[in-house]
Amino acid sequence: MNIDIRNTFQSKTHFIILSALVLALFTGSTVIAKARIVKIKTAADSEKAGYESYRAMDGDPSTMWHTFFGAGDPKPPHAIIVDLGDAYEISGFVYLPRTSGGNNGTIKDYEFFVSNDKKKFGAPVIKGAFTKLNGKNIVKFQKPTKGRYIKLRALSEVNNNPWISIAELTILTEGIHFVSTDSSGLIIETPETETELQYEILRRDINRREHISRHAEQTFHLQSLILESDRDPLDVVLRRTKILVEDLKQMPGAPNLSKYENQLKDLQAKSSTAGFEEIEARYQLFEKAYKLRRKITFSNPLLNFDKILFIKRHRATFNHMCDQYYGINALPGGGLYILSDPFGENPQVKEILKNSVVEKGRLKGQKLTDGSFVSPGLSYDGKTIMFAYVECKGDKAHRHHTDPSKGHWHEGRSYHILKVNIDGTSLEQLTDGTWNDFDPCWLPNGRVVFISERRGGYLRCGRVCPTYTLFDMNPDGSDIRCLSPHETNEWHPSVTNDGMIIYTRWDYIDRHGCTAHLPWITTPDGRDSRVVHGNFAPRELRADMELDVRAIPGSHKFVATGAPHHGQAFGSLLVFDPRIEDDDAMAPVKRITPEVDFPETQGGAQVYGTAWPLSEKYYLCVYDPTMQPGIGSQGKNPLRGRYGIYLVDIFGNKELIYRDPEIACQSPMPLRPRPRPPVLPDKSVRVAKGQPAEATLALINVYDTLTPWPLDMKIKSLRIYQILPMSVPSGAPPHETSLREPTAGDSVVLARYVLGTVPVEEDGSAHFSVPARKELLFQALDEKGLAVQSMRSATYLQPGEMLVCQGCHEPRHRAPKSLKNIPIAMRREPSKPTPDVDGTNPFSYPRLVQPVLDKHCVKCHQDHPKEAPRLDREVVVKGRQKWYASYHSLAPEYGFWKYGHRHRTIPGKYGARASKLYDILQKGHYDVELSQEEMHRITVWLDSCSIFYGVYEKEGGIAQLQGKIVFPTLE
Numbered sequence: 001m002n003i004d005i006r007n008t009f010q011s012k013t014h015f016i017i018l019s020a021l022v023l024a025l026f027t028g029s030t031v032i033a034k035a036r037i038v039k040i041k042t043a044a045d046s047e048k049a050g051y052e053s054y055r056a057m058d059g060d061p062s063t064m065w066h067t068f069f070g071a072g073d074p075k076p077p078h079a080i081i082v083d084l085g086d087a088y089e090i091s092g093f094v095y096l097p098r099t100s101g102g103n104n105g106t107i108k109d110y111e112f113f114v115s116n117d118k119k120k121f122g123a124p125v126i127k128g129a130f131t132k133l134n135g136k137n138i139v140k141f142q143k144p145t146k147g148r149y150i151k152l153r154a155l156s157e158v159n160n161n162p163w164i165s166i167a168e169l170t171i172l173t174e175g176i177h178f179v180s181t182d183s184s185g186l187i188i189e190t191p192e193t194e195t196e197l198q199y200e201i202l203r204r205d206i207n208r209r210e211h212i213s214r215h216a217e218q219t220f221h222l223q224s225l226i227l228e229s230d231r232d233p234l235d236v237v238l239r240r241t242k243i244l245v246e247d248l249k250q251m252p253g254a255p256n257l258s259k260y261e262n263q264l265k266d267l268q269a270k271s272s273t274a275g276f277e278e279i280e281a282r283y284q285l286f287e288k289a290y291k292l293r294r295k296i297t298f299s300n301p302l303l304n305f306d307k308i309l310f311i312k313r314h315r316a317t318f319n320h321m322c323d324q325y326y327g328i329n330a331l332p333g334g335g336l337y338i339l340s341d342p343f344g345e346n347p348q349v350k351e352i353l354k355n356s357v358v359e360k361g362r363l364k365g366q367k368l369t370d371g372s373f374v375s376p377g378l379s380y381d382g383k384t385i386m387f388a389y390v391e392c393k394g395d396k397a398h399r400h401h402t403d404p405s406k407g408h409w410h411e412g413r414s415y416h417i418l419k420v421n422i423d424g425t426s427l428e429q430l431t432d433g434t435w436n437d438f439d440p441c442w443l444p445n446g447r448v449v450f451i452s453e454r455r456g457g458y459l460r461c462g463r464v465c466p467t468y469t470l471f472d473m474n475p476d477g478s479d480i481r482c483l484s485p486h487e488t489n490e491w492h493p494s495v496t497n498d499g500m501i502i503y504t505r506w507d508y509i510d511r512h513g514c515t516a517h518l519p520w521i522t523t524p525d526g527r528d529s530r531v532v533h534g535n536f537a538p539r540e541l542r543a544d545m546e547l548d549v550r551a552i553p554g555s556h557k558f559v560a561t562g563a564p565h566h567g568q569a570f571g572s573l574l575v576f577d578p579r580i581e582d583d584d585a586m587a588p589v590k591r592i593t594p595e596v597d598f599p600e601t602q603g604g605a606q607v608y609g610t611a612w613p614l615s616e617k618y619y620l621c622v623y624d625p626t627m628q629p630g631i632g633s634q635g636k637n638p639l640r641g642r643y644g645i646y647l648v649d650i651f652g653n654k655e656l657i658y659r660d661p662e663i664a665c666q667s668p669m670p671l672r673p674r675p676r677p678p679v680l681p682d683k684s685v686r687v688a689k690g691q692p693a694e695a696t697l698a699l700i701n702v703y704d705t706l707t708p709w710p711l712d713m714k715i716k717s718l719r720i721y722q723i724l725p726m727s728v729p730s731g732a733p734p735h736e737t738s739l740r741e742p743t744a745g746d747s748v749v750l751a752r753y754v755l756g757t758v759p760v761e762e763d764g765s766a767h768f769s770v771p772a773r774k775e776l777l778f779q780a781l782d783e784k785g786l787a788v789q790s791m792r793s794a795t796y797l798q799p800g801e802m803l804v805c806q807g808c809h810e811p812r813h814r815a816p817k818s819l820k821n822i823p824i825a826m827r828r829e830p831s832k833p834t835p836d837v838d839g840t841n842p843f844s845y846p847r848l849v850q851p852v853l854d855k856h857c858v859k860c861h862q863d864h865p866k867e868a869p870r871l872d873r874e875v876v877v878k879g880r881q882k883w884y885a886s887y888h889s890l891a892p893e894y895g896f897w898k899y900g901h902r903h904r905t906i907p908g909k910y911g912a913r914a915s916k917l918y919d920i921l922q923k924g925h926y927d928v929e930l931s932q933e934e935m936h937r938i939t940v941w942l943d944s945c946s947i948f949y950g951v952y953e954k955e956g957g958i959a960q961l962q963g964k965i966v967f968p969t970l971e
Helices: 012-027 053-057 194-207 207-211 233-249 258-273 279-297 850-856 858-863 885-895 915-924 932-943 954-961
Strands: 036-044 078-096 107-117 126-129 137-154 168-172 176-185 307-312 335-340 350-352 372-378 384-390 416-421 438-441 448-451 469-473 490-495 503-508 517-522 543-549 558-563 572-574 589-591 608-613 618-624 644-649 654-658 663-671 693-699 717-723 751-759 766-771 776-781 787-790 803-804 875-878 879-883
Touching: 012 176, 036 053, 053 078, 053 168, 053 176, 078 176, 126 137, 168 176, 194 207, 194 233, 194 279, 233 258, 233 279, 258 279, 279 654, 307 372, 335 372, 372 663, 384 438, 416 438, 438 490, 448 490, 469 490, 490 543, 503 543, 543 608, 558 608, 572 618, 608 663, 618 663, 644 663, 717 766, 751 766, 751 776, 776 915, 850 932, 875 885, 879 885, 879 954, 885 915, 915 932
Parallel strands: 036 176, 372 438, 517 543, 693 803
Antiparallel strands: 036 078, 078 137, 078 168, 107 126, 107 137, 307 335, 307 663, 335 350, 372 384, 384 416, 438 448, 448 469, 490 503, 503 517, 543 558, 558 572, 572 589, 572 608, 608 618, 618 644, 644 654, 693 766, 717 751, 717 776, 776 787, 875 879
């Protein structure tokens, strides 16, 4: 696509006046310059963010309406509908194609309709083909036609592209100039009923048949695709209803569907005799088929519950995976609700907290009436609900400080966790403070896991975004404990069928920030945290994120939402099977809703969300098909999301259960007791906060790897790093820690320091102690102490934890080799890490590297300034690159800061081994003779991604430039 719109006038008012004057010249009107301006509304079947339909009538020819372009471009016909607000005599219209950037999207063949009924436009008033590609096309009717609604239907595009664009559409009515309001509607024909909506969605899917079929191999059930035999929505609904009936008949407790089967056969027979061109007749059959399918759907024996718990809430005002859960971005409105008789003729909605008053906590005595709700969690006995609530009161300012014991927000702008009985009694506030606490989930042992900002730290790319990770507490809010000291964000914990916690973690050390926010599992006490799949997958091959992961009853599989990085927790539904070997792509993953591409990575829309599995085939979820691709990208956005509660199946059927036209519904779940998974023992040793704690790690065989080691490589030791979380916002940090890794995009390189090294035995085994509750990264070192392999991920252990690793990033689905002998390292006590040289803990280029340069290099380089780069310690400032002159000279060309791979480390091509500097020093550089320790200092620096600072804060950075020892404020 070629989009290039340039502003050439000072204001929209100028455009409106100019348009009126020019139109007068073209049409011969004598009164148009005095035209009364009337505000109108527009709607379209497709639009791109920044090119919404209202721009076609905003009086500004430098803007335009443009249909979506990207993955799965919907093909013509496309239409724009205009509501004039009242009936007017219309004598014609003017179509102005785009005014710059070529003529992509310029309409060729068209039909124009005028009507007083927006649902029935009848025959076109006029149809034809536009002839002017670079100017106004003036179309006059044979006689004026009166109506309130107009529709311009674009049948084709001049270059046979799938796009349509309009710079300006002017409706010719004497004395009136129509100008749009700054908002658009979506969906062609503006359907008012659910039947009409589903008809239009299926019609759109049929137009995208070829694109949707590209997902066939990744689709959970092929019936959810659009098949070659599907001519129109009637064909689709009949086919999918038939497979639904067949599936329901095979289920335990299956209902008698013979009556419905006969009705379905009758509709199929009538469909076969109704010609494809008989649009009205086939639509009437579609209405009957839709109503029949609804009855069949609600006969499902899995729907053996009579109440649904859910919340109402507005979408967050800022579209980003992190910001959606900051209370400052919440809009007031919504609450906790129960939908009774959800599958009957007249479902009833009850607000649980309508008469409830908080009985405990800072909010005691108050009603929760002016805030926002998120993430309800139901106890296993079905009697108690936990949820997060923000008051939406107080200032929205971020509190800048480096004290990890304090949060960053006004308490009235932070989500806090509360609980209440399902009848609205015993409403209690459990958490409070200046942190966001949300996503409470009951654990089988009676405790509650949740997400909190209490760990401290910020994300590493772009803005003020505090991180949040896993915590747990007693159900009364006491004994809050950090389960995850991970340095960046985590989301949506739930419990697996075997009693583990599954959640989403963002894991992107030394790699691109828009990757690796995928499922991880851990024990309920935070031990043995490990990725499920996809942690090193290229972004374009799968969804950015897998959120709202839930175990499917009676299955090894899980359901999740494939969601965007720069968006909210909505997208396309998927299912994954952890038993299938990860291929760094989609092998374990199948699409439940293939008609919706994954947002952002594949251009899809934020359509589905918060799925609750009833089985592998049937799910409660929320759904809004009017969400458009490309809309809702990062930043402020007015879209509210008209999410209703639906029952969806893997065959492509979607049945509306409930929708509130004023506010979105989210997180539907059956309101009933459910089986409690097994209780796993708590093996983490309790250690007082702030007190040191240890854990033990064993490695069976370092040579057991996913990627082979270099030939004849001997690994002699492991180097252990602690990764440090960002303690300051990353949007404008006081200084850059180092050169940024090229594939990491806008991500700050994490500070780190060396905890020490431990030996690896001849058989590849290791056994050693590590500090608990610290984020750790390991490197495998050769006999010279050079890194051969390094992690681009991290791990941590809990106090007292004993963790055994099979190998060094070995294939996770391969069974461990049987051991004839106990590994050598396991026959002895665990090794204690041997500390490294000064300048490695805390890390400091001024203390680690510069002394070597001062002793051996600086004078010679100063004596030959034209031939040799500067290697002195003078601070040279280039923006936020506040480094020594020596670092500016060495790191970019001679250091190691480019991994050479977007996601993984290549064994033997990392750090000092892959750097020019080490090669030069090994071969000999004039008469420079470094001691073993001095060479080691250089290699440790190169193996540490050639970082400069070991701290993030301004004061610490200044002190490090002065050569002082500075410890990080947040670990």
